[in-house]
Amino acid sequence: MSLLERVQSVAESLTRAEHLLVREVIAKPRDVALGTASSLAHRIGVHEATASRLAKKLGFESYAGFRDAIRDEFIVKTDPALRVRNTLEAAQGGDLLSELIAREIEALGALPRYLDAERIDSAAQTLIKARRIFIFARGNAVTLAVMLERRLLRMGRDVEMLSGDGRDLAEQVLRLGEGDALIAFAFRRQPRHLGALLERARTVGAQSMAISGSLGPALAPAPDILLSAPRSGSNDGFQTLTVPMAITNALILTMAQKDQAQTLERLEALGELINDFESR
Numbered sequence: 001m002s003l004l005e006r007v008q009s010v011a012e013s014l015t016r017a018e019h020l021l022v023r024e025v026i027a028k029p030r031d032v033a034l035g036t037a038s039s040l041a042h043r044i045g046v047h048e049a050t051a052s053r054l055a056k057k058l059g060f061e062s063y064a065g066f067r068d069a070i071r072d073e074f075i076v077k078t079d080p081a082l083r084v085r086n087t088l089e090a091a092q093g094g095d096l097l098s099e100l101i102a103r104e105i106e107a108l109g110a111l112p113r114y115l116d117a118e119r120i121d122s123a124a125q126t127l128i129k130a131r132r133i134f135i136f137a138r139g140n141a142v143t144l145a146v147m148l149e150r151r152l153l154r155m156g157r158d159v160e161m162l163s164g165d166g167r168d169l170a171e172q173v174l175r176l177g178e179g180d181a182l183i184a185f186a187f188r189r190q191p192r193h194l195g196a197l198l199e200r201a202r203t204v205g206a207q208s209m210a211i212s213g214s215l216g217p218a219l220a221p222a223p224d225i226l227l228s229a230p231r232s233g234s235n236d237g238f239q240t241l242t243v244p245m246a247i248t249n250a251l252i253l254t255m256a257q258k259d260q261a262q263t264l265e266r267l268e269a270l271g272e273l274i275n276d277f278e279s280r
Contacts, residue, residue, distance in 0.1 A: 002214065003058070003069045003070065004213075004214035004215055004218065005214050005230065006058045006059055007022055007058065007214075007217055007218050008214055008216070008217050008228075008230075010057055010058065011217040013057070014054075014057070015050075017044075017046040017047075017050045018050060018053070018054045018057070020044050020045075020046065021040065021041075021044055021046065021050065021051060021054050022054070022218045022220075023218060023219075023220030023221075024040065024043065024044055024220075025070055025218070026189065026190050026215065026218045026219070026220060027190060027195065027220060029070055029071075029189075032067070032070055033067055033070045033071040035067075036063075037051035037052055037055075037063040038051075051063055054066070100232075100240075103232040104232050104240065104242045106232065107229075107230065107231060107232035107242065107243050108232075108242065108243060108246060110229070110230065111229045111243060111246065111247075113229075114228065114229035114230070115227055115228070115229050115247065119225070119227060120227070120247075120250050120251060120254050121254060121258075122225060123209055123225045123227055123251055123254075124251055124254035124255045124257075124258055125258065126181055126207045126209065126224075126225060127152075127157070127181055127183070127251070127255055128255055128258060128259050129179075130157075130179065130180055130181035130207065131158065131177075131179040131180050132158045132159070132160060132175070132176075132179075132180045132181075133152060133157055133158065133159045133160070133180070133181050133182075133183065134159075134160050134161075134162055134172075134173065134176055134180065134181070134182045134183070134206075135148060135149055135159065135160070135161050135162060135182075135183055135184075136162040136169075136182065136183070136184040136185070136191075136193075136194065136197055137184065137185040137191075138185075138191040138192075139187075139191070140187075140241060141185035141186070141187060141191075141241075141244075143241060144185055144211070144241060144244055144245060144248050145161065145185055146161075147245075147248065148183070148248055148251075148252065149161050151252050152252070154266065154267060154270055155252075155255065155256065155259075155262075155263050155266055155267070156262065156263075156266035160172065160175070162197070166193055166196075169193055169196075169197065173197065173200050176200060176201060176204055176206050177204045177205070177206060178204060178205035178206065179205075179206070180201075180204075180206040180207070181206060181207045181208070181209070182197060182198070182201045182206055182207070182208045182209070183208075183209050183210070183211070184197065184198070184208070184209070184210045184211075184223070185210070185211050185212070185244065186210055186211075186212045186215055186216075186219060187212060187213045187215060187231065187239075187244070188213075188215065188239075189215065190215065190218075190219055190220065194219070195220055195221065198219075198221050198222075198223055199221060201224075202221065207224050207225070208223040208224045208225070209223050209224060209225035209226070209227065210223040210225075210226055210227070210228070211227045211228070211244050211247050211248060211251075212226065212227070212228040212244075213228060213229065213230055213231045213239075213243070213244065214228070214230045214231075215228070216228025227247050227251070229243055229244075229247065230243070231243045231244065
């Protein structure tokens with residue numbers, strides 16, 4: 001079991017101080033892996049014993065074992081070549097297509113254990129009521145963000161894709177305010193600037209949500225709505241976007257179902273415009 005899966009399994013029993021420690025691990029894994037329980041606790045402002053208790057709660061015999069797991073999970077395994085190599089070795093020269101299909105089916109089948117229709121409904125209602133929808137993603141997750149942006153635009157929603165460095169993001173979220181919604185994608189590790197975006201949303205009264213994998217419960221600060229489930233494959237191997245894509249599509253379709261009249265009206269208007277443009 002990966003460290004993130006361990007966190008997810010005990011997330012509801014973690015104290016506030018333990019949540020702070022987990023978030024620090026996610027945000028600065030290299031610093032934590034090279035430090036001591038004392039240095040971690042001091043940086044967060046909690047007692048050193050809290051770090052040791054967290055390690056034991058996650059199933060480690062000592063803080064040293066916890067620290068080794070952090071190193072393996074967040075530092076060693078960040079190498080893309082290593083992840084692909086591990087996946088190829090696991091297949092042992094077999095049928096990669098069949099292996100991939102089996103993993104995807106297993107991951108999709110497990111999805112209802114982590115995410116129910118009630119939470120999808122809540123997320124859909126939040127986006128339907130939103131004045132504007134801001135989308136944030138980095139790396140491979142941009143693929144899902146672009147798909148979500150395009151489908152929301154087709155439904156007549158006011159959407160803005162956040163991009164660029166810190167200065168660019170700061171300029172773009174000046175428009176983020178009460179009545180708006182921020183939706184972010186985060187998978188293997190928390191993207192840089194996501195914490196600042198979530199804090200900004202909270203400060204101005206905007207709703208925030210995240211579509212994530214096993215990382216979800218450790219996002220810092222926590223979004224108002226979390227839609228998370230483990231992706232297929234192991235954390236040290238090749239992982240796909242099949243599960244988060246299913247979550248994203250479920251969210252879009254639920255929005256269409258709950259706001260059917262306006263959605264169909266917009267799509268019909270779009271169809272007429274497409275015919276008009278393509279006939280010229």
